[in-house]
Amino acid sequence: MAPKYAPSLRSRLAPxxxxxxxxxxxxxxxxxxxxxxxxxxxxxxxxxxxxxxxVIVFLGFGFLSTFLVRYGFSxxxxxxxxxxxxxxxxxxxxGIESWYYRGMIRIDLRSLVVAEMCTASVLISIGxxxxxxxxxxxxxxxxxxVFAFVLNEWLLLTLLLVQPLDSIMVLHIFGTFFGLTxxxxxxxxxxxxxxxxxxxxxxxxxxxxxxxxxxWLFWPSFNSILVDHHFPERRLGAVCSTYLALAxxxxxxxxxxxxxxxxxxxxxxxxxxxxxxxxxxxxVSMSAIRYPWxxxxxxxxxxxxxxxxxxxxxxxxxxxxxxxxxxxxLSTHGLPGLLGWLTQLLLQIKQCDDHTxxxxxxxxxxxxxxxxxxxxxxxxxxxxxILKWDIWRPPxxxxxxxxxxxxxxxxxxxxx
Numbered sequence: 153m154a155p156k157y158a159p160s161l162r163s164r165l166a167p168x169x170x171x172x173x174x175x176x177x178x179x180x181x182x183x184x185x186x187x188x189x190x191x192x193x194x195x196x197x198x199x200x201x202x203x204x205x206x207v208i209v210f211l212g213f214g215f216l217s218t219f220l221v222r223y224g225f226s227x228x229x230x231x232x233x234x235x236x237x238x239x240x241x242x243x244x245x246x247g248i249e250s251w252y253y254r255g256m257i258r259i260d261l262r263s264l265v266v267a268e269m270c271t272a273s274v275l276i277s278i279g280x281x282x283x284x285x286x287x288x289x290x291x292x293x294x295x296x297x298v299f300a301f302v303l304n305e306w307l308l309l310t311l312l313l314v315q316p317l318d319s320i321m322v323l324h325i326f327g328t329f330f331g332l333t334x335x336x337x338x339x340x341x342x343x344x345x346x347x348x349x350x351x352x353x354x355x356x357x358x359x360x361x362x363x364x365x366x367x368w369l370f371w372p373s374f375n376s377i378l379v380d381h382h383f384p385e386r387r388l389g390a391v392c393s394t395y396l397a398l399a400x401x402x403x404x405x406x407x408x409x410x411x412x413x414x415x416x417x418x419x420x421x422x423x424x425x426x427x428x429x430x431x432x433x434x435x436v437s438m439s440a441i442r443y444p445w446x447x448x449x450x451x452x453x454x455x456x457x458x459x460x461x462x463x464x465x466x467x468x469x470x471x472x473x474x475x476x477x478x479x480x481x482l483s484t485h486g487l488p489g490l491l492g493w494l495t496q497l498l499l500q501i502k503q504c505d506d507h508t509x510x511x512x513x514x515x516x517x518x519x520x521x522x523x524x525x526x527x528x529x530x531x532x533x534x535x536x537x538i539l540k541w542d543i544w545r546p547p548x549x550x551x552x553x554x555x556x557x558x559x560x561x562x563x564x565x566x567x568x
Contacts, residue, residue, distance in 0.1 A: 215363025276327030337536025397430030397451030436492025
């Protein structure tokens with residue numbers, strides 16, 4: 153008979169959080185200072201978009217994770233916890249080069265933006281293991297993935313001289329493969345029969361839809377925030393392309409969802425997951441898009457691929473590869489991200505003047521994907537092996553997808 157209560161994390165969670173936070177404070181005391189050379193115009197240009205990014209990370213991803221009936225508090229609460237820890241850790245790791253040459257890590261709004269973009273990759277990965285882990289697992293996973301993402305960014309910038317924007321916007325691909333690898337390592341046989349509490353209803357779906365709306369509204373800021381503000385026409389192009397792709401995705405995801413249903417009804421979970429596919433694909437291929445129709449075509453294709461993948465791939469990944477992807481991040485971020493990568497390759501080749509340049513760019517672009525996938529999968533395997541240790545007290549199968557294992561609800565307490 154399964155234990156009545158989930159394992160207590162008091163001896164693990166609290167010491168881990170306090171030690172991490174005290175460690176961060178010590179590092180920031182000795183090694184971090186605020187950059188004071190930012191002028192007023194730069195601040196006024198960046199800060200509003202930075203707030204948009206906050207809405208995406210904390211409200212968008214947070215509410216999007218509340219679709220499970222008994223895991224809403226954990227979905228949104230752990231999203232906040234992991235995000236703030238990952239941002240602090242990301243600022244340190246991203247500033248190592250500055251510390252090496254200047255003796256101090258200097259942070260500004262751009263540093264915060266880059267750290268939050270890195271955190272978005274972590275939140276994508278967490279979606280794959282959501283409900284089957286405890287907060288200690290998620291904290292360790294975030295710390296390792298932030299390091300892995302910064303390492304991947306450094307490799308792309310150093311070995312291939314990739315543009316900083318392109319090295320960061322692969323976050324969808326990186327987060328997807330990292331999360332899928334971890335959930336593959338942590339696979340539970342109970343997933344084949346279906347977890348008892350992995351359910352969705354209209355009330356939790358409404359909160360999740362709210363998260364989708366936040367993401368949809370502010371996604372143009374997400375894609376354009378790292379575009380150089382000295383070239384407003386490029387930032388405007390990124391905003392317009394993203395908006396058009398999102399609009400097309402919203403239309404196509406409803407249509408394909410209805411067509412793929414035996415009763416001709418729209419699957420709300422399907423719609424929420426696939427409506428952002430165009431924005432994801434455009435974000436990865438943004439530097440190559442020149443015309444509105446290109447962005448709209450990308451949005452159409454991404455929504456179709458994502459919707460079909462959502463309907464058929466989750467079960468296939470579960471039974472064929474023993475990979476239980478809770479939030480279906482493969483269809484939401486992985487497939488659109490890979491489509492964006494392929495689109496960027498084709499568009500750049502089309503714009504090349506000769507075959508030699510086209511071949512060189514193709515090899516270069518394939519190497520970018522190869523390095524990204526290799527780093528994400530390798531570090532995902534290491535993370536999964538570490539998280540598999542029983543010392544972290546993973547929840548039992550019957551306690552998966554249940555808030556009561558981690559949150560105190562007096563009115564729901566089981567009395568002896």
